[in-house]
Amino acid sequence: MSKMQHDDSPCVDVLSVHKTYANGTQALAPVSLSVRAGEFVSLIGPSGCGKSTLLKMMAGLLAPTDGRIRWWRSDFGAVGQPGRQLAFVFQEPTLMPWCRVAANVRLPLDLAGVPAGESAPRVQAALERVGLGPYEQHYPRELSGGMQMRVSIARALVTQPNLLLMDEPFGALDEITRNRLDEDMRQLCRENNLTVVFVTHSVYEAAFLSDRVVVMAARPGRVHASYDIEQDCPRNAVYRTSDTFARHCTDLSALLYQASLASGTGQEGTVPISAVTRSAS
Amino acid sequence: MTPLIRSEKFLSWFAPGLVGLLLLLAWEIVCQHLAVPDFIVPRPSVIASTLCLDFVMLMKSLWVTMQITFMAFVLATLIGTLIAFVFVQSRWIEISFFPYAVLLQVTPIAAIAPLIIIWVKDTFVALTLCATIIALFPIIANTTLGLRSVNPGLAALFRMQRSSKLQTLFRLQIPTALPYWFAGLRISSGLSLIGAVVAEFVAGTGGQGAGLAYQILQAGFQINIPRLFAALFLISVAGIALFALMLFASKLAIGHWHDSETTTET
Numbered sequence: 017m018s019k020m021q022h023d024d025s026p027c028v029d030v031l032s033v034h035k036t037y038a039n040g041t042q043a044l045a046p047v048s049l050s051v052r053a054g055e056f057v058s059l060i061g062p063s064g065c066g067k068s069t070l071l072k073m074m075a076g077l078l079a080p081t082d083g084r085i086r087w088w089r090s091d092f093g094a095v096g097q098p099g100r101q102l103a104f105v106f107q108e109p110t111l112m113p114w115c116r117v118a119a120n121v122r123l124p125l126d127l128a129g130v131p132a133g134e135s136a137p138r139v140q141a142a143l144e145r146v147g148l149g150p151y152e153q154h155y156p157r158e159l160s161g162g163m164q165m166r167v168s169i170a171r172a173l174v175t176q177p178n179l180l181l182m183d184e185p186f187g188a189l190d191e192i193t194r195n196r197l198d199e200d201m202r203q204l205c206r207e208n209n210l211t212v213v214f215v216t217h218s219v220y221e222a223a224f225l226s227d228r229v230v231v232m233a234a235r236p237g238r239v240h241a242s243y244d245i246e247q248d249c250p251r252n253a254v255y256r257t258s259d260t261f262a263r264h265c266t267d268l269s270a271l272l273y274q275a276s277l278a279s280g281t282g283q284e285g286t287v288p289i290s291a292v293t294r295s296a297s
Numbered sequence: 298m299t300p301l302i303r304s305e306k307f308l309s310w311f312a313p314g315l316v317g318l319l320l321l322l323a324w325e326i327v328c329q330h331l332a333v334p335d336f337i338v339p340r341p342s343v344i345a346s347t348l349c350l351d352f353v354m355l356m357k358s359l360w361v362t363m364q365i366t367f368m369a370f371v372l373a374t375l376i377g378t379l380i381a382f383v384f385v386q387s388r389w390i391e392i393s394f395f396p397y398a399v400l401l402q403v404t405p406i407a408a409i410a411p412l413i414i415i416w417v418k419d420t421f422v423a424l425t426l427c428a429t430i431i432a433l434f435p436i437i438a439n440t441t442l443g444l445r446s447v448n449p450g451l452a453a454l455f456r457m458q459r460s461s462k463l464q465t466l467f468r469l470q471i472p473t474a475l476p477y478w479f480a481g482l483r484i485s486s487g488l489s490l491i492g493a494v495v496a497e498f499v500a501g502t503g504g505q506g507a508g509l510a511y512q513i514l515q516a517g518f519q520i521n522i523p524r525l526f527a528a529l530f531l532i533s534v535a536g537i538a539l540f541a542l543m544l545f546a547s548k549l550a551i552g553h554w555h556d557s558e559t560t561t562e563t
Contacts (some may be wrong), residue, residue, distance in 0.1 A: 077453050096459070104457060110450035114472045114554045126468075127458040155554050 027211040033083030045236035058222035066237025103177035109164035111156040118152035142174040162193040202251040223264040234279035339523040347523040362508035365493040369428030377436025402434035410499040428492030435484040443477025479547035486539040
């Protein structure tokens with residue numbers, strides 16, 4: 017069933033993008049990556065591989081030194097139009113502590129000038145979707161870390177995004193909370209047919225959530241391998257304990273290890289990618 | 298219900314109050330026993346009776362000092378906040394002008410007060426000016442810091458939503474700066490009082506409309522030490538009242554969300 021939600025139209029195309037900082041550090045060697053509409057793609061890699069940099073470029077927050085990024089086959093100017101909404105979830109909840117939960121979630125709508133009568137039900141719906149319906153009148157500091165992260169996700173969902181970019185959103189949470197959020201996240205994305213690019217440092221999280229995992233190597237940051245995950249299994253607690261999941265984790269760990277070995281040499285393609293890339297069928 | 302003696306709130310008033318009372322009592326007893334003359338160290342009871350005797354005169358002086366303090370505080374708040382807003386508009390403006398703000402801070406007011414008093418004819422205006430200069434810097438420094446302390450993630454979020462400069466200012470920068478601004482106000486409220494007293498000392502104004510500093514000077518000349526202590530006491534009370542007022546204002550404004558305003562009431 018999930019296959020039907022995929023179509024082949026590209027959502028984001030990263031076309032030989034590279035990034036060199038002013039001090040000469042090469043953060044990204046030319047990287048090309050295509051994310052199809054409806055796909056859940058994770059980026060993993062050793063620290064310094066530029067996965068966050070790449071994500072920020074996809075959000076239009078950073079400009080590439082060279083190369084191009086296309087959103088829905090257009091440039092960034094078209095982002096924000098109906099059907100081309102983009103939302104970003106940060107590593108931290110990044111909520112405004114002076115606003116109640118509802119006002120925090122409403123922020124993107126307020127900034128876009130959506131009238132209050134229209135935004136109120138959308139805020140309520142977004143909070144219901146992340147399971148925080150009764151908390152709209154709370155202040156962020158009254159909530160736990162996991163709940164704050166849920167508010168942050170609700171704020172991203174309220175714009176009804178087509179593309180959701182997440183930068184290690186659950187990295188700071190304990191494992192039990194993170195697993196629950198992962199499960200809810202996967203379900204939310206399927207229900208709303210979201211395209212997601214998800215940066216993480218956890219092999220398990222990547223294997224649980226993604227349709228495809230892109231493994232990156234560092235210094236300079238580049239794509240090391242791309243790994244497909246079986247589509248048809250429902251992502252739930254049963255999947256987490258299955259052999260399939262264990263196999264994906266093992267494969268990804270091996271790829272990540274190779275990527276870390278390949279990092280820091282400054283040379284590209286020291287490990288033949290084709291040798292380790294395998295597509296699950 | 299917790300018993301009164303265990304409650305945090307009660308203790309935080311009761312304990313310092315008790316210490317004060319004991320200290321006063323010790324002061325009274327020691328002075329009595331050693332027969333210390335009133336013109337060296339007056340007993341608390343003598344100071345209290347002087348306060349009552351000279352009440353009208355001292356209150357008039359307090360009123361003058363408080364007027365200068367309030368005017369200086371309001372002016373410093375307005376000017377300081379305005380300068381901070383100008384500073385954060387561009388890095389160049391801040392780099393060019395910040396050293397002069399520091400200059401304002403490090404110049405001893407006692408050194409320039411005589412000049413200001415010569416230049417400005419009206420004594421009230423001159424004294425207010427001196428006190429304003431003293432109270433200005435903490436507000437400039439704190440507000441500038443606050444306006445710059447915006448969470449980078451939130452700033453990115455605003456940028457991604459293509460917010461206008463005005464939206465960013467009112468929805469992000471000003472709320473972020475509020476706790477810093479209130480911290481600045483708390484410091485400056487005390488400084489405007491100090492500024493008012495110091496400026497008056499330097500000016501040495503006589504006659505009508507003389508403030509508490511004048512009373513202290515006069516009492517010193519006349520060796521009326523109990524009155525000197527009474528005036529000193531009033532200045533302290535005024536300073537504490539100002540501080541408490543600022544604490545209350547900041548609690549009212551940001552207490553519901555800012556951690557520094559959270560009391561541990563559990």
